[in-house]
Amino acid sequence: MNEVEQLRQAMRATERAPRGALDLGTIMREGRRIRRRRQLAGAGRAALSVAVVLGVAVGVLGDRPPQPEPQPAPVATAPAHPTAAPGPTEGTQEPRPVGDVVDSGIRYGGEERVFYFVRVDLPRQPRVTIGLVAGRRTADGTLTSDFLANDVEGSDRRPGFHAIGYDQAGPVPTKPQVPTFGYFVGPAQRIVGTVDGRQITARQARWSEDPQVVIFWFEPRKLAPGTPLDGIVARDVRGRKL
Known part of the structure; x- marks a missing residue:
């Protein structure tokens, strides 16, 4: 049995429970176990394992009310000040009549x-x-x-x-x-x-x-x-x- 099948088995263990009472603990434990195994196999495959686990978690939590997204911290900006035009220089003075x-x-x-x-x-x-x-x-x-x-x-x-x-x-x-x-x-x-x-x-x-x-x-x-x-x-x- 491969890792994906083991994860599906963990999900089927909770299918008889009401959708609002899924055994998330079992699912996440299996996911963590699979992720640890993937990490031992190599960094490139570990990244794929994390993506699979996160995808399953999003699907399971789909029926919950949407959580507010975190708002970015306000960025401080310096107040704008008009700059005065430079005064005439020797090269820009009006020519003498x-x-x-x-x-x-x-x-x-x-x-x-x-x-x-x-x-x-x-x-x-x-x-x-x-x-x-x-x-x-x-x-x-x-x-x-x-x-x-x-x-x-x-x-x-x-x-x-x-x-x-x-x-x-x-x-x-x-x-x-x-x-x-x-x-x-x-x-x-x-x-x-x-x-x-x-x-x-x-x-x-x-x-x-x-x-x-x-x-x-x-x-x-x-x-x-x-x-x-x-x-x-x-x-x-x-x-x-x-």
Whole structure:
């Protein structure tokens, strides 16, 4: 008679008893005896013996009310504390304006939209040294740059229009939105953009460092930020196209 048959015989010894009064002592004794024999035979077979005994025990106890499972002990967690963003370092400070800061007349609560030039450094482009920033200025004079437009080749002082900045659509929209802006080198008295057949006159101001450089921008109420221009022209004091 093998071990499984001996275990079954131990169970049959209790079959005539009511299900609620099974002789668990006999069953467990036989199970322990078989388990000890298995352990003597080797560690690998002992593991199989334990699995058989546990399976029988679960079947015998199936009619009992389910016992509550032990609850895991609570895990202590450290309270979350927001971390402050690091302050500006030497490499992340706002670039210093070159020349005067131009007030656009556009307000965002306690801030105002301003434009100013900053130094730029482009490898292999020694004639591009400045870029135009659309930024904001608070009441205490603090500047925040939102958009930088600059040439990527040639000369930043050649006559005519240079890089024009548009509010870029993206997953993180600019807030507040940046009006269309840029600069022109030459004796421009009037700068006009065209959109869907409409002509829109830009506001403008001359750069304090070079009167030939004209900063211009379009008011958002006349040209929605991000709207591409179909065309743009500059005219001199006589209305001639430059």
